[in-house]
Amino acid sequence: MPCISENIICVTVPELEKCSLALSTIKIGLSRQRQGLVSCWEHHKIGNTVYIHFNSLKDKYKEIIQRELCGGLPVEEWVRFNTIRELLPPVSQNEKEELSNFTITRERVDVTSGEISTEERTKLNDDYVCMLLYQARWFRLMHKDVYKYNHNTLKRLKVTGIKEFRDICITLANNPTPEFPDGAKLPKNYNACHRRQQEYEKEGILALVSGKFGNTGARKVDDERLQVLIDLYSDPHKPDYVRVTKLYNEIVLQNEWTIKDKPAVISESCVKYNLNIPEVMQVWYLARHGVQAWKNLFGYTILRYRPSTRDAVWCGDGTKVNLFYITPSGKAAKLNVYAIVDAHSGYWLGWDISEESDNMGSVQRAFRMAVIRSGYRLPFQMQYDGDKSNNYFKRLTTLHFPAMPNNGQSKIIERCFKNLQDQHMRYADGFTGMNIKSKNINNHLNEDFIESLYKDNSLKNKQETIELQEWFLHVVNNTPGKDGKTPKEKYFGSQNPDTREIVALDWINMFWEWNENECVYAKEGISWVENKIKRVYEVAEGYEFDFKNDQLPERYTPDCDFACKYIRQKFYIRFDPLNRSRVALYKEEADNTRRFVAWALEKDRMAYAVQDYKEDEKAEINKRLTIKKEQQKRAKQKREAAASLMNSEEIMKLGYKFYDKATLSAAEADLYGEKTEPIEEKTSTPKKSRKEYLKERRDKLNNKL
Known part of the structure; x- marks a missing residue:
């Protein structure tokens, strides 16, 4: 970088090379200068380093150096800033220890009992400590003794007085750096910054600690009024701080609440401060954002380790297949997968992929696949969500327990899904991105890329997408973990004597x-x-x-x-x-x-036409015809057996067929004991022909006439 050497602004040969100047051009220029042929390459040498005088270079080279090495600043100004920045003193270890041992006290109000207690904190935030140490370095640099000690150097840089020197320091301190993107956050006003410097020189680094740490003077809300704030902010319509402040102050004026004979109105910052006290936040967060959000932030969790052996716990859950595919109506991403993973090894045991989301049939098919791939073993426990589709697991009676619904922390399979999508599926062309609520932009969809794939007909069809999802599951099963073992090796390398192998009755009851x-x-x-x-x-x-x-x-x-x-x-x-x-x-x-x-x-x-008969089909037909005859023969044999029983002497003594003996005797006496008149037989006359009938009718008419 440009520097001061022999009271002259100079650049070195490697720095000119960074500005895209050829080494041969630089050497020729230096050689011609030494021979007295040119005057634009003035330089001097200290040790093995050649310092080229900046002001002797041509304007085109000056512009390149200013643009490439000085960030667009004039070289004189850049050298001035860089030289002053190099004077910045190091961190004081005594100040660092003083900040780490600094104790902060703050009053806390118990919203349930109304008691005020003093809370002690033994350390400041680490980032804030680093910021304070950075500010202290600049305040030490702006001390008048530092200016006097470096007076000659600063004079060569055309810094005429201590005020100008401090103005430059304030500007440099507030410029962003890789460690401090917002700078040192010193007051930009010279007088305000000077007062802050004097406080630091007088009281030490603790004078730089902001008054907001441990300061409870801004709280003008007692326990009763804090309850009003909580009630206003707990509204599920989620009012902002401005509206809550306005409503609260209106209540204060209506109820004539006062502090030191003045209305106890508060500012928006005071409302924000009181509501964000952790103890208070737990109260309104539940009503404002719901149970699930409250659990994610405040709910107590239990640390658990993975099961020690395979088949101790199987976890089942469903999710979207994050892959686009082509349909007759365009691109779509409607596929869902229900999968089951072994909690000990992370081995994907079973899955079912369809457009139906977590229905009982999908759950059943996935569990069936898991049982087959496990060697027809049943898990000791089954973990799943409590939705209706998982009612299927009630068939397993003692072999199931539900996980907390929509609580990813309670299910190992959620982490397995994240690993599947983040480490493997994201490299597929049709990947839809991960959860749309994710704040990481790397998890979001590049819509332009997907649209280009769609236009180029590069997306897969539905069946190919299902096969791709299954392929990713097999890839995960065969990918070594940190211990060098794949989930497949972990699963089949473990044994669980406490689980049992299923029998035919289990299979039928389950599937x-x-x-x-x-x-x-x-x-x-x-x-x-x-x-x-x-x-x-x-x-x-x-x-x-x-x-x-x-x-x-x-x-x-x-x-x-x-x-x-x-x-x-x-x-x-x-x-x-x-x-x-x-x-x-x-x-x-x-x-x-x-x-x-x-x-x-x-x-x-069986074939109806003889021409359609297949091999052995005629024999099969004959076999069935024989069975048909045999069935009829059996019926006849049983009928004959029944008839022979009815015609036996013992049965006949009781009567014939369905009538008892007394009824038959009375009927026979009536039949044979009474005389009957002979029945006269009716004689039939021969039927007349139509000709005879017409003649007879004509004769009758003639007689009448």
Whole structure:
């Protein structure tokens, strides 16, 4: 940087190189100056450093130096400012210790009891301490002894008096620096700053501490009137300090409240000061901003460590899929994901992605995936929000507990979602940004970039976006953490002997659903209509459901015994929402409980035309025809058995069929004991022809005439 050397403003060779001057140009100029060929490169050398005289350079070089090295200031003024800044003394360690040991006292009012107590603080704010030490350095620099000691140097810089010197110091002190963006905040008025300097020289650095620290003189509100302020500011309409001050002062005048025979009106700053006392703030914050906001700021929290083993706690929650995708109507971001993570390892166990937000079906599918990926183990505890979609977890009875709704601090999965979005998903082209309430601009959406992707048709479609979201979940599962282990390695490297493996009954209770009404098992099987689709099932011989590896037989034999026994009876159907190829049949008992009866498979459809027969289909048709004949044969055999029983000698002694013996005897006596008249047989006359009928009618008419 330009400096004073031999009482001349000079620059060095490296500084000229920073101004984009070529080294060869500088060397040629210096060489020609030494040879007496030019006079614009005057310089002198001290040690190994060459100092080039600024005033001897050409105007074009002066302008470059002024612009590049002096920030646009004239070089003489820049050198003056820089030289004075270099005179700034270091921080005094004694003053630093004095500030750190400074005790502040402040009166506090207990809003519940009205008692006034004295609060002691043992240290000032660290940033404020740094500011005070910075101000003290400038006040020491402006001392008259410092000016006298550096009089000759300042005279060369054309600083003619101590007042001018102090004006320059005030300007430099209030200029922003990397450590103090607002400067030292010294009074800009010379007289005010000089008075402050005199206080510092007389009383020491504690004189610079603002009176607002420990000063309770500004509070003119007693406990009763403080309650009025709290009530005004607690309004959920959220009035500002100006309106609260106006309303409060109107109440003061109406009630004739006074202090020292004067109306006890207060200023806006006094209102702000009283309402922002932490004890008071806790009172109005709840009513003004709501329970959730109050909890986030004042609610007591418990520090907890992660579970020590896998499957101790599973956390479930839903969120938006922060990815844009293309739809027929344009771009959209309507996808939601419900996911379940293991709290011990952070391993994403299960998820479901759809346009439906946190519905029971989505929760069920995600939990089903988690159970399968865990090796068919159930968690010791399940943590989730208390919304209606999570009513599904009530099926798990002792295996669930709800987290505090909308309280991210109580759920590990919230931090997992943040890591997923912040560390991985933000690098996807269609990323929508994170929470719109985030104050960090890096979490906000660049709408111009998304619009350019949309115009270039670079966004993915819905199915590709679902696959991308699943890919990110797998990426997180395989990303090493600070300990060098991936969530997958942590999860499968742990064992939890206190959890149990599920059985078929658990699987059905958790993931199968009931139909609404009872269905009749008819001759064609049991039929069930769902969403206008008719499904027909029948019980097969030897089939048993295996929830881990359910293999449906390609060909099966209908259970003829079941059909004969339960024909025309009603059953409730329980089905798997993801696989309706087999169902479970339940009968309702007298106590309204449902008893499992049998498994039923979706009924095979056989070809009607011989030409459409597939391999072995004719044999299957014959098998079913044989079953049909067998069913009819069984019915006949049972009928014959019943008839033989009715025709037995023991039954005949009682009477014939449905009449007792006394009734039959009376009927026979009446039938055979009475004489009956012979019934005359009616003779039928032959039917006349139409010709004869017309002739007879004509003759009758002639006779009348």
